Amino acid sequence: MNAPATKHFRTDKFDFWSFFFSGLTGLATLFILGILAAILVNVIYNGWNGLTWHFVSSIPKKDFFDAKTTGVLPMIIGTAFRVIVMTIFVIPVGVITAVYLTEYASNISIITRIIRAAVNNLAGVPSIVFGLFGLGFFINFVGKNMDNLLHNSSAVWGQPALIWASLTLAVMTLPVVIVATEESLKAIPPGLREASLALGATKLETIWRIVLPQALPGIMTGGILAVSRAAGEVAPILFTGVAYFMASLPGRLSDQFMDLGYHVFVLSTQSPNIEQTRPILYATVLVLLILTFALNIVAVIIRARVRKKLRAQS
Amino acid sequence: MEPLKKNNAPLGWMGIHRGHQARPVEWLAEKLIFLVSLSAIAMVLLIFLFVAREALPVFFGETNTALVQQIIPTAELDKHSDAEIQRYLELTPEQFKNMDKETLKTLMDVKIEALNDVPENFRNDPDAHVNTTDWKYLLKAHQWNGYDQPEYIWQPVGQIKKFNIIPLFVGTLKVTLIGLGFAVPLAVGAAIYVSQLARPRIRETVKPMIEMLSGIPSVVVGVFALIVMASVLQKIFGYQTRLNAFVAGIALGFAVIPVIFSIAEDALTSVPRAYTQAALALGASRWQTSWQIVLPAALPGVFAAAVLGFGRAIGETMIVLMVCSASVMSWNVFDSARSITTTIAAEMAEAVNGGPHYRILFMLGALLFAATFVSNMIGDFVIHRFKNKLEGKR
Numbered sequence: 001m002n003a004p005a006t007k008h009f010r011t012d013k014f015d016f017w018s019f020f021f022s023g024l025t026g027l028a029t030l031f032i033l034g035i036l037a038a039i040l041v042n043v044i045y046n047g048w049n050g051l052t053w054h055f056v057s058s059i060p061k062k063d064f065f066d067a068k069t070t071g072v073l074p075m076i077i078g079t080a081f082r083v084i085v086m087t088i089f090v091i092p093v094g095v096i097t098a099v100y101l102t103e104y105a106s107n108i109s110i111i112t113r114i115i116r117a118a119v120n121n122l123a124g125v126p127s128i129v130f131g132l133f134g135l136g137f138f139i140n141f142v143g144k145n146m147d148n149l150l151h152n153s154s155a156v157w158g159q160p161a162l163i164w165a166s167l168t169l170a171v172m173t174l175p176v177v178i179v180a181t182e183e184s185l186k187a188i189p190p191g192l193r194e195a196s197l198a199l200g201a202t203k204l205e206t207i208w209r210i211v212l213p214q215a216l217p218g219i220m221t222g223g224i225l226a227v228s229r230a231a232g233e234v235a236p237i238l239f240t241g242v243a244y245f246m247a248s249l250p251g252r253l254s255d256q257f258m259d260l261g262y263h264v265f266v267l268s269t270q271s272p273n274i275e276q277t278r279p280i281l282y283a284t285v286l287v288l289l290i291l292t293f294a295l296n297i298v299a300v301i302i303r304a305r306v307r308k309k310l311r312a313q314s
Numbered sequence: 315m316e317p318l319k320k321n322n323a324p325l326g327w328m329g330i331h332r333g334h335q336a337r338p339v340e341w342l343a344e345k346l347i348f349l350v351s352l353s354a355i356a357m358v359l360l361i362f363l364f365v366a367r368e369a370l371p372v373f374f375g376e377t378n379t380a381l382v383q384q385i386i387p388t389a390e391l392d393k394h395s396d397a398e399i400q401r402y403l404e405l406t407p408e409q410f411k412n413m414d415k416e417t418l419k420t421l422m423d424v425k426i427e428a429l430n431d432v433p434e435n436f437r438n439d440p441d442a443h444v445n446t447t448d449w450k451y452l453l454k455a456h457q458w459n460g461y462d463q464p465e466y467i468w469q470p471v472g473q474i475k476k477f478n479i480i481p482l483f484v485g486t487l488k489v490t491l492i493g494l495g496f497a498v499p500l501a502v503g504a505a506i507y508v509s510q511l512a513r514p515r516i517r518e519t520v521k522p523m524i525e526m527l528s529g530i531p532s533v534v535v536g537v538f539a540l541i542v543m544a545s546v547l548q549k550i551f552g553y554q555t556r557l558n559a560f561v562a563g564i565a566l567g568f569a570v571i572p573v574i575f576s577i578a579e580d581a582l583t584s585v586p587r588a589y590t591q592a593a594l595a596l597g598a599s600r601w602q603t604s605w606q607i608v609l610p611a612a613l614p615g616v617f618a619a620a621v622l623g624f625g626r627a628i629g630e631t632m633i634v635l636m637v638c639s640a641s642v643m644s645w646n647v648f649d650s651a652r653s654i655t656t657t658i659a660a661e662m663a664e665a666v667n668g669g670p671h672y673r674i675l676f677m678l679g680a681l682l683f684a685a686t687f688v689s690n691m692i693g694d695f696v697i698h699r700f701k702n703k704l705e706g707k708r
Contacts, residue, residue, distance in 0.1 A: 028503030126629020232531025296529035
């Protein structure tokens with residue numbers, strides 16, 4: 001429908017209620033954007049002054065509520081460490097599942113539908129339940145049994161550790177990677193695959209040499225979204241690996257770690273003097289927000305491009 | 315002429331297709347890819363299995379918190395059945411199986427010591443004689459010693475632990491419903507605006523920005539609610555306690571708005587253009603078209619958005635944990651509330667691994683998992699039906 005035609009047929013009468021309700025929906029949109037802006041402005045305004053090089057690069061002593069000596073280096077490293085380990089597990093599994101769903105599976109087969117339902121459900125499981133799962137499965141089952149077999153029942157793996165937190169997060173972010181990868185696989189023109197097959201390449205060669213390189217931006221989006229989601233989540237790691245305070249940086253997979261999101265929680269609820277810790281709280285929030293948000297924006301931009309490509313085809 | 319055997323090429327060893335040459339690598343890769351893709355199903359099953367496994371003793375009444383119990387003397391170990399001893403020592407069946415007689419005897423000595431250690435003033439307390447993890451005490455109001463009337467109490471600390479889960483259900487529902495009551499109108503309104511009324515350029519900018527809201531970690535929303543919003547809302551509504559279920563609910567709304575918005579927007583956009591064009595051609599205004607034609611057509615999708623938003627809201631942990639956490643049995647929105655997720659997050663660290671408190675927290679987790687599972691299923695089913703209907707499939 002083009003604009004002039006609509007204009008021609010529209011009645012001239014000014015409809016007050018239409019105007020009123022259209023305005024209301026517009027206001028609702030503005031309000032939501034206002035919330036976004038309020039949170040961002042509040043955090044940046046209050047956190048900007050506390051965000052010094054010293055703050056980002058120093059390791060705090062036992063009392064991290066002291067604004068002068070505190071720092072967030074161990075938390076940044078802890079968060080980065082757990083997210084990187086998570087990526088190593090989640091990307092291959094997520095990408096392979098997406099490849100199966102788009103390249104191999106038939107859409108009507110019952111097993112495909114069950115896989116899709118499982119992915120959807122996994123995306124909706126509350127994050128705290130993932131925490132319980134990590135505790136019940138990884139620590140109390142896998143970890144304890146590993147200790148019994150390898151370490152003569154002394155507790156090495158059967159306790160909260162970086163690897164368990166990362167694996168729990170990997171399970172949680174699996175749907176994110178699958179959905180994003182699938183989207184980008186679908187955006188690749190079928191002609192490309194057909195051309196490759198016509199030249200004598202096998203299906204596997206086509207996927208490996210033609211399809212996956214084309215889908216790389218989408219896979220990256222999935223990875224980035226998963227990382228930014230995982231970096232901000234606190235509930236799943238509460239019982240699976242995070243530590244209130246650690247004097248040293250995590251070095252092994254069986255170590256516990258400090259975490260940015262959890263540190264924000266600790267600073268805002270356990271502080272002995274709320275007014276005094278507020279600047280460090282805001283500075284920590286700003287660091288967390290920069291990390292997750294920067295990643296998110298990159299992902300949104302890549303995703304918008306992929307979608308445009310998809311739309312251009314259909 | 316001999317026809318080319320193309321479609322019924324002979325199947326080789328274990329279903330390997332023989333074309334120009336056998337490709338066992340291809341076959342193997344396909345099977346491997348298939349196996350890996352089953353991991354999503356495996357994970358859902360494992361989550362259910364292992365959360366339920368830790369909670370099972372509560373469902374079967376194998377936990378016992380009674381302080382004063384009938385003492386079984388160690389010498390009488392053989393006179394009682396295995397099941398009795400297992401329950402008496404609060405062991406799981408597999409733990410019990412792995413223990414020899416000597417260990418059991420030591421455990422019974424320890425148990426007798428613990429039972430004899432109970433302070434004298436509890437011996438006459440009727441509450442000390444009951445198992446508070448029984449379903450009767452978990453669900454129904456009970457008149458505790460020292461209270462005037464039967465009450466619902468969640469108080470897992472102290473000598474007599476009270477595990478009534480009703481206050482947690484009320485708290486969860488209260489916070490969730492406030493959140494949805496705030497988020498659904500806003501998100502659906504914005505979805506109507508963005509999908510139907512806004513110019514394309516506005517749509518292209520607004521959509522990613524609202525999606526960005528979902529990228530804000532929930533602890534950050536929690537800090538904002540705790541420090542800024544709580545004060546602002548108190549000034550507007552003038553209630554007494556600064557941190558309450560209302561503040562938590564609104565903050566929760568922030569977290570679910572992007573979820574509801576993107577699903578509702580998707581549903582509204584997928585209504586065929588022909589509907590809109592027909593209505594506009596008949597002289598309806600843009601608003602009338604959106605409200606009377608597009609919205610009713612997309613209603614199942616919008617409903618699904620609300621259901622999925624509900625699933626997301628009852629599962630949200632950190633926001634409610636930071637903003638309010640006292641467990642009060644009250645439907646008043648300006649009272650504090652403690653949701654199920656909050657309870658699990660706050661108390662798991664204190665709960666003894668394998669003890670009754672630990673088991674009940676896992677049971678709450680299992681219930682939560684079941685609730686979100688059902689709401690996800692309903693949401694997905696409705697969306698599936700809706701999309702098929704629009705595409706003309708049955």
